[in-house]
Amino acid sequence: MTKMQAKTAVIKVGGDVLLDDAERDGLATNVASLIEQGWQVVLLHGGGPQTNRLQQKHGLVANKVGGRRITSEADLLVVKQAIAGEVNVELTSALQRAGVNAFGCHGASGQLIQAVKRPPRVMSGAGDKPIDFGEVGDVTRVNGKLLTGLLGLGVTPVIATLGVSDKGRVFNINADTTVVQIARVLKADLLLLTTQVGAVFEDLEQPGSRIKTVTPDSAKQLIDDGIIQGGMIPKVEEAISLLDDGVGAIAIVSGREPGAFLSVANDEGRYGTIIHK
Numbered sequence: 276m277t278k279m280q281a282k283t284a285v286i287k288v289g290g291d292v293l294l295d296d297a298e299r300d301g302l303a304t305n306v307a308s309l310i311e312q313g314w315q316v317v318l319l320h321g322g323g324p325q326t327n328r329l330q331q332k333h334g335l336v337a338n339k340v341g342g343r344r345i346t347s348e349a350d351l352l353v354v355k356q357a358i359a360g361e362v363n364v365e366l367t368s369a370l371q372r373a374g375v376n377a378f379g380c381h382g383a384s385g386q387l388i389q390a391v392k393r394p395p396r397v398m399s400g401a402g403d404k405p406i407d408f409g410e411v412g413d414v415t416r417v418n419g420k421l422l423t424g425l426l427g428l429g430v431t432p433v434i435a436t437l438g439v440s441d442k443g444r445v446f447n448i449n450a451d452t453t454v455v456q457i458a459r460v461l462k463a464d465l466l467l468l469t470t471q472v473g474a475v476f477e478d479l480e481q482p483g484s485r486i487k488t489v490t491p492d493s494a495k496q497l498i499d500d501g502i503i504q505g506g507m508i509p510k511v512e513e514a515i516s517l518l519d520d521g522v523g524a525i526a527i528v529s530g531r532e533p534g535a536f537l538s539v540a541n542d543e544g545r546y547g548t549i550i551h552k
């Protein structure tokens with residue numbers, strides 16, 4: 276008899292959903308419920324707000340263009356301290372409290388997230404000169420073999436979004452773009468993008484206007500109609516590209532309500548927005 280293959284969920288946790296113990300514990304309980312139901316889980320987290328806060332303490336000024344932080348060498352040290360230090364340890368320990376054997380690590384651990392320096396590029400709304408983002412990288416490869424190995428050992432990888440070059444140079448990498456590459460390499464059954472807003476809405480002011488399901492066609496229409504805007508556009512566009520690469524479904528959801536992740540995994544339509552074909 277063949278053994279049933281466990282389903283794999285990749286979860287992106289934004290720094291904005293990890294700001295206090297209650298939020299971290301809510302998220303951890305959600306992850307624990309998925310694992311209890313037989314799912315294998317990989318978490319990748321950011322730490323934008325925590326980095327801003329620590330920059331301020333060090334007298335550094337946060338400077339983002341097109342949603343990406345221009346990162347000097349001094350900023351990179353703060354990024355490492357905030358994301359791989361503070362956020363990774365807090366999230367790993369919250370998961371341990373919820374009974375999940377979380378394995379905290381970062382993108383340079385075992386060359387999990389390989390990257391190269393982002394070449395200077397012209398950014399819309401930021402003049403016609405190419406912007407050099409400094410110590411920011413673009414992902415070139417994800418070490419899927421190591422992730423699969425860790426899952427096989429029964430631990431839950433919790434990865435801080437950093438990248439490393441083949442020469443061991445560390446880069447700052449946005450969590451949304453990193454998690455997409457992880458989901459693609461693992462051909463995840465489900466990618467969960469956790470955000471404070473918790474879903475796509477017809478009207479952000481109207482909690483009752485949540486859109487339960489989005490398809491590639493309806494997503495294009497929602498963007499053209501100006502309903503999906505700003506930071507939600509790249510999330511949805513990248514999600515759609517994943518559907519062509521063997522990822523089963525993508526959901527935008529908040530980790531606050533207990534049972535939300537499991538409900539999304541079972542496609543019950545009670546929480547968040549699910550993007551599938």
Ligand SMILES: Nc1ncnc2c1ncn2[C@@H]1O[C@H](COP(=O)(O)OP(=O)(O)O)[C@@H](O)[C@H]1O
Pocket residue numbers: 289291469470471472474475476477478479502503504505506507508
């Ligand atoms: N139709 C929409 N429904 C939900 N959020 C939307 C919509 N259009 C734009 N947004 C914006 O997208 C934001 C989420 O993207 P972003 O800020 O990049 O995410 P993150 O929380 O991961 O940093 C929300 O805070 C919201 O203001």
Ligand SMILES: CC(=O)N[C@@H](CCC(=O)OP(=O)(O)O)C(=O)O
Pocket residue numbers: 288289290291320321322323324326342343344354358411436447448449450451
């Ligand atoms: C290059 C770049 O912008 N990196 C991000 C990495 C953290 C991140 O993505 O965190 P959230 O998921 O909390 O937004 C940054 O420095 O803020």
